[in-house]
Amino acid sequence: MSASDEQMDKARLPGETGFCVVILLFSVTFLYLSYRISGFSSWTSAGSLPMGTTLVMTVAAIVILFRELAKPAPQLTGGESLTRGFFAQVFPLRHIVFIAVLIAYMFLLDPLGFITDSYLYLIASSLVLGERRVVRLIVVNALSLAAVYLVFQTAFSVVLPTGPVEALFR
Amino acid sequence: MSDFLTNFAYFGMSFTDPYLAFLTAAGVFAGIYVGAIPGLSVTMAVSILISFTFKWQVNEALALIAGIYYGGVYGGSRSAILINVPGAPAAIASALDGYPLAKLGEAGQAIGLTTVMGVFGGIIGVICLAVGAPMLSQLALSFAPRDYMMLAIWGLLLIGSLSGGMMAKGIFAGALGVLFGTMGLDPLTAEPRFTFGLVQLTAGAPYVAAMIGLFGVSEVLVQLHELHFPTVKQKVDKLFPPWKLIKKHLPLASRCSLLGVVIGALPGAGGDIAALMAYDHAKRTTKNPERPFGEGAWEGIVAPEAAAVGSVGGCYIPMLTLGIPGDAVTAVIIGALYIHGLRPGPMMLIETPHLFWFTVGNVLQSCIWLGIFGFMGIKLFAKIVEIPKSSLLPMIVVLSAVGAYAIENNPVHIYWMLGFGVCGYFLKMYGFQVGPVILGIILGPLLDNNYRRAMISAGESPAQFLSEFLTSPVSLVLVILLTLTVLSQTRYWARLTGLFRRRSA
Numbered sequence: 001m002s003a004s005d006e007q008m009d010k011a012r013l014p015g016e017t018g019f020c021v022v023i024l025l026f027s028v029t030f031l032y033l034s035y036r037i038s039g040f041s042s043w044t045s046a047g048s049l050p051m052g053t054t055l056v057m058t059v060a061a062i063v064i065l066f067r068e069l070a071k072p073a074p075q076l077t078g079g080e081s082l083t084r085g086f087f088a089q090v091f092p093l094r095h096i097v098f099i100a101v102l103i104a105y106m107f108l109l110d111p112l113g114f115i116t117d118s119y120l121y122l123i124a125s126s127l128v129l130g131e132r133r134v135v136r137l138i139v140v141n142a143l144s145l146a147a148v149y150l151v152f153q154t155a156f157s158v159v160l161p162t163g164p165v166e167a168l169f170r
Numbered sequence: 171m172s173d174f175l176t177n178f179a180y181f182g183m184s185f186t187d188p189y190l191a192f193l194t195a196a197g198v199f200a201g202i203y204v205g206a207i208p209g210l211s212v213t214m215a216v217s218i219l220i221s222f223t224f225k226w227q228v229n230e231a232l233a234l235i236a237g238i239y240y241g242g243v244y245g246g247s248r249s250a251i252l253i254n255v256p257g258a259p260a261a262i263a264s265a266l267d268g269y270p271l272a273k274l275g276e277a278g279q280a281i282g283l284t285t286v287m288g289v290f291g292g293i294i295g296v297i298c299l300a301v302g303a304p305m306l307s308q309l310a311l312s313f314a315p316r317d318y319m320m321l322a323i324w325g326l327l328l329i330g331s332l333s334g335g336m337m338a339k340g341i342f343a344g345a346l347g348v349l350f351g352t353m354g355l356d357p358l359t360a361e362p363r364f365t366f367g368l369v370q371l372t373a374g375a376p377y378v379a380a381m382i383g384l385f386g387v388s389e390v391l392v393q394l395h396e397l398h399f400p401t402v403k404q405k406v407d408k409l410f411p412p413w414k415l416i417k418k419h420l421p422l423a424s425r426c427s428l429l430g431v432v433i434g435a436l437p438g439a440g441g442d443i444a445a446l447m448a449y450d451h452a453k454r455t456t457k458n459p460e461r462p463f464g465e466g467a468w469e470g471i472v473a474p475e476a477a478a479v480g481s482v483g484g485c486y487i488p489m490l491t492l493g494i495p496g497d498a499v500t501a502v503i504i505g506a507l508y509i510h511g512l513r514p515g516p517m518m519l520i521e522t523p524h525l526f527w528f529t530v531g532n533v534l535q536s537c538i539w540l541g542i543f544g545f546m547g548i549k550l551f552a553k554i555v556e557i558p559k560s561s562l563l564p565m566i567v568v569l570s571a572v573g574a575y576a577i578e579n580n581p582v583h584i585y586w587m588l589g590f591g592v593c594g595y596f597l598k599m600y601g602f603q604v605g606p607v608i609l610g611i612i613l614g615p616l617l618d619n620n621y622r623r624a625m626i627s628a629g630e631s632p633a634q635f636l637s638e639f640l641t642s643p644v645s646l647v648l649v650i651l652l653t654l655t656v657l658s659q660t661r662y663w664a665r666l667t668g669l670f671r672r673r674s675a
Contacts, residue, residue: 013599013600015600016600020600030364033364034363042630043635044626044630046358049352049618050349050352050363054345056345057342057346060338060339060342061342063338064336064339067338092394095394095595098394099592102567102588105567106571106588109575109584125563129394129397129560130397130560131560131561136561148568156222156223157225158572158575158576159579160572161581
């Protein structure tokens with residue numbers, strides 16, 4: 001491992017401090033919610049373990065935050081802002097588009113049915129991941145989807161959302 | 171005597187029932203490829219499979235899962251040897267000497283030797299499971315609720331601290347899981363906990379969707395960062411290693427298998443840690459290796475492989491006798507057992523001995539299939555490992571989505587899956603592990619239940635509660651182990667061991 005690699009390992013990633021603050025806020029919120037369950041009514045109340053757990057989380061989150069702050073600041077190239085660094089190193093555009101396609105897939109599953117929706121999803125997300133060969137996109141995805149559908153129907157008898165294509169097999 | 175015969179019949183069940191044998195074989199075969207393809211993990215495969223096997227008989231589901239588990243732990247080393255990319259965390263140690271061996275043109279023998287040693291370690295693991303589990307189960311009957319509480323905490327600490335990274339992050343991840351585990355109606359008082367007025371949440375957090383999200387979707391998102399890995403073509407011939415080579419390394423393999431079983435049997439610590447510790451052990455104890463470590467020493471692949479496959483048998487021990495997962499995969503398997511209405515724990519061997527002996531026979535069979543498939547299909551293997559990620563990752567997402575959907579034929583679980591997946595992605599990116607979260611989800615209710623039972627039996631007096639930890643021998647041992655685990659993660663420990671070393675030198 002070269003010296004710069006080691007430095008990269010030790011340096012914070014862009015957004016890491018923010019993330020630590022988020023988990024700290026999350027812990028404190030849930031600590032309060034745990035208290036709201038049954039207060040300090042008894043040592044064995046419904047809220048006792050949640051309170052203990054969220055207390056541990058809060059303390060751990062504070063320790064993590066201080067440890068992270070002790071690390072060197074994120075490495076950004078050529079005057080890049082922290083936000084840009086975050087989107088370049090941690091949450092690039094490819095991830096955002098990939099998740100957006102996945103969300104569309106989820107919501108269209110019921111209206112379109114499993115086969116149509118999954119086929120469109122496989123093609124769309126392969127495109128997002130940089131696949132440009134038409135044969136792979138259209139034929140390979142169709143074949144692998146057919147195999148998966150067959151296994152689901154025969155071996156696992158999973159009930160899948162049906163659409164126009166599934167209706168043809170009835 | 172009749173007990174012995176009935177148990178033996180249960181033991182032989184997966185051998186005599188051709189369908190169960192087929193499922194085990196299919197599991198091992200699929201597992202080898204799941205383990206070998208970088209980006210696919212056994213935990214991912216098992217999490218997705220759980221919801222598909224809901225409607226199956228429990229034995230069928232267990233046979234398939236055991237096969238995948240064994241195949242997956244073994245399969246990781248193949249890609250470690252052939253392309254220097256460990257397919258599974260347990261194979262990180264195998265890459266250190268496996269890839270140099272492949273570069274020397276001995277990839278075939280290296281694969282052959284890891285197969286033999288993996289099967290060997292696996293069988294030792296099965297023997298330890300068959301002998302150790304009933305003994306531990308007897309002992310576990312005398313465990314008080316507070317001891318279970320300690321075991322659960324210990325497991326969370328071990329998985330959080332041993333697998334590297336900052337201990338505070340491991341503890342946070344484990345506690346986060348416990349928090350999810352306590353969601354829903356309190357089983358004792360029926361008070362709602364974190365349900366936010368939603369009826370759907372009263373049954374608790376949708377943990378199968380969480381598992382699929384954390385191990386499937388979040389892993390896919392992490393993989394998006396490295397879509398291409400260099401593929402190197404290796405010459406693979408002469409698969410069967412000469413007997414001399416096997417014989418020479420059997421003593422090391424035996425030691426490392428036992429090490430693997432012990433590490434596996436610790437709550438929370440699994441094959442990856444066992445393999446790295448075994449590699450370290452081999453490095454320290456081998457006086458004159460043929461080739462130095464890191465440059466293709468046979469010992470460097472024998473030790474981690476025997477330990478990794480051996481640890482699987484070990485991981486089953488706390489799972490079946492205490493209901494406490496040995497690692498992330500067994501945490502998922504416990505989730506599967508819950509769904510089938512089974513409560514793994516000390517009563518399992520008494521109430522459902524057939525399930526235990528079936529599992530023992532079944533994991534033994536998995537080892538045998540491992541030996542068979544280990545020597546087959548290397549050419550096909552090379553092709554499958556090279557599947558481009560642009561086809562593979564979307565497919566994993568489809569499988570995950572269907573897995574989540576199949577839980578209750580309800581799209582809501584897919585939304586949960588995505589939510590957990592995206593959160594898991596950020597956790598992973600910022601150096602948190604998701605294994606402790608799953609362990610926490612499974613251990614949360616156990617922790618809750620046992621803490622409250624222990625506190626109630628101590629008359630709700632904290633002083634009495636704490637004093638019982640020191641007066642009961644079992645609890646005292648657990649307290650000491652727990653303290654040592656925490657201490658070993660601090661810098662004082664390094665100073666202390668340094669002091670001892672200097673004195674003995």
